[in-house]
Amino acid sequence: MRNLFMKVTYDGTHYFGFQTQPEGNTVQDMLEQAIAHLTGETVKITASGRTDAGVHAYGQPFNFETASQIPLERWCLALNARLPEDIVVTEAYEVPLSFHSRRAAKRKTYRYTINGNRFPDPFQLRYQFHHPVALDVPAMEEGLKKLIGTYDYTSFASRKSTKTSHVRTIFSAHMEIDRSMCRPDSSDQGVIHTYITGSGFLQHMVRIIMGTLIQVGEGKRKPEDITGILAACNRAAAGPTAMAKGLALWNVSYEDPGEQAGVTGSKKL
Incomplete structure (x- = not known):
């Protein structure tokens, strides 16, 4: 398994916030659907936190585990091709399995x-x-x-x-x-x-x-x-x-994900 850490920028106008809600139509829903379409996996992403309905984000961090061997440099473009135009994945890292986007946020x-x-x-x-x-x-x-x-x-x-x-x-x-x-x-x-x-x-x-x-x-x-x-x-x-x-x-700050887990050389796109 791989643990992928990504950042997503979105216009929250038409969504019921980031985190999955019973009513659906959240940024998390869109991301998980795009990942499923790309890899065939059903994943549950972990975000640095949630945003309310109508709130926007510049680089909201999230991570998820995947068995996919898709090269790191292809993830952003591949997901963006499957996402609505008001949601854009801008960065992708490979991090240790122990890394958790919410708990690690400083x-x-x-x-x-x-x-x-x-x-x-x-x-x-x-x-x-x-x-x-x-x-x-x-x-x-x-x-x-x-x-x-x-x-x-x-x-x-x-x-x-x-x-x-x-x-x-x-x-x-x-x-x-x-x-x-x-x-x-x-x-x-x-x-x-x-x-x-x-x-x-x-x-x-x-x-x-x-x-x-x-x-x-x-x-x-x-x-x-x-x-x-x-x-x-x-x-x-x-x-x-x-x-x-x-x-x-606007921003979420972390220590270097690799260094934090005692592992150096985390990959980044």
Whole structure:
């Protein structure tokens, strides 16, 4: 058997998230069907984590075991020929059988994108939350900093969360503004990207953080309110859940898969 580790980029607009659901139509379903079509095997892939319905990903890692002897360099093109055009496998490695995409993940980064220009960008409607009214971005940045650290993030978790512990660590968080599409002499604020890197995230955690920060930007809350919201450990204390389409899994960090398992020379495409 071989253990293959891959990365997939996808537009989540038309899917019920990454992980298989009773309703079907998930990114995992599409990948497993493509692998079955290619190899004749029924496999169950293991991903670094899940994404919600409508959320996107740039390089979502996953792995699976296969008896197929298809050369590594052929996997990406072969799978992409069998996948919908909004799902693209971009990398393939051969790793030790002990490697597990979720357990081995060290850090995950999500990016949330707000279009703060007066008018939406029709070419980015699937990937941006449009907010035409001015936001106090410095206040949002101040509030964001108060979330960095190790805390119980119950206030920022879905009420449906089944995790036994809501303690997580946010290592870093910052905002960047792209003003390249702002109209001259206008009230356009640009496209506001928020990057949050943590040890792991609870269901809807980043979206609830963003919904709360948007309220800070609107003047409905103060940056210092974030401290009290964290301490409350109560979902009702935080703001609304921001729209899924603005969120993307941006990066997942690992040690070298081969070195981690005490084996060197893992192959990569």
